[in-house]
Amino acid sequence: MRQLSRRDALALGASGAALTFVGLSARASAAAKEAADQIASFTGGKTAEKGRIAIELPEIAENGNTVPLSVSVDAPMTADNYVSEILIVADGNPNPGVATFHFSPLSGKAEASTRIRLAATQNIIVVAKTSKGEFFTNQKLVKVTIGGCGG
Numbered sequence: 001m002r003q004l005s006r007r008d009a010l011a012l013g014a015s016g017a018a019l020t021f022v023g024l025s026a027r028a029s030a031a032a033k034e035a036a037d038q039i040a041s042f043t044g045g046k047t048a049e050k051g052r053i054a055i056e057l058p059e060i061a062e063n064g065n066t067v068p069l070s071v072s073v074d075a076p077m078t079a080d081n082y083v084s085e086i087l088i089v090a091d092g093n094p095n096p097g098v099a100t101f102h103f104s105p106l107s108g109k110a111e112a113s114t115r116i117r118l119a120a121t122q123n124i125i126v127v128a129k130t131s132k133g134e135f136f137t138n139q140k141l142v143k144v145t146i147g148g149c150g151g
Contacts (some may be wrong), residue, residue: 035089035096039127039137042087048135053126055140064118064144072111073128073136077103083110085129092122118144 039048056070073083082105088098101112110128118124125139 031093031096032091035091035125038089038097039087039125042085042127042129043135046133046135048127048137050137052136053128053138055124055126055138057124057140057142059141060143060145061118063146064120065146066115067118067142067144068113069116069124070111070113071126072109075110075128075130075136077105077108077110079105080131082107082131083128084131086110086112087127087129088116089125089127090116090118090122091125093117093119098124118142120144 052074054072054074057067061067069088071086071088073086075081075083077083083103085103086101088100089096090098098116099112099114103110116124121141121143123139123141126137128136130136
């Protein structure tokens with residue numbers, strides 16, 4: 001059996017690191033595309049208007065396993081005009097779909113709180129659907145120092 005020289009070992013390690021980086025960036029871009037597809041499916045291809053959604057997330061999450069999230073939509077909750085659904089996606093997770101919340105006029109407010117799991121630093125995108133077929137969106141970047149979805 002041939003022994004590896006220090007130079008060969010360093011070259012092998014650098015090659016492995018490069019392949020890992022390429023694999024991670026390909027996975028991240030695939031997740032971002034999947035997130036965009038999920039949003040397009042939710043909106044039926046309609047463009048969502050920016051605004052009306054407040055997102056409360058920490059700027060830096062020390063642990064991606066449990067990140068607190070609160071969302072609220074500034075919209076009336078009357079019988080003929082109310083927020084019916086809120087979709088939350090994380091564009092860097094292996095599975096970008098985080099949660100979908102359903103509301104009725106009896107909900108009183110269109111707001112929800114939960115804890116989510118994030119694999120790495122990424123955008124959290126929130127899309128709200130109204131009973132009139134309107135869509136609103138907002139997003140926030142969260143920096144994750146320790147990944148939660150296999151990180």
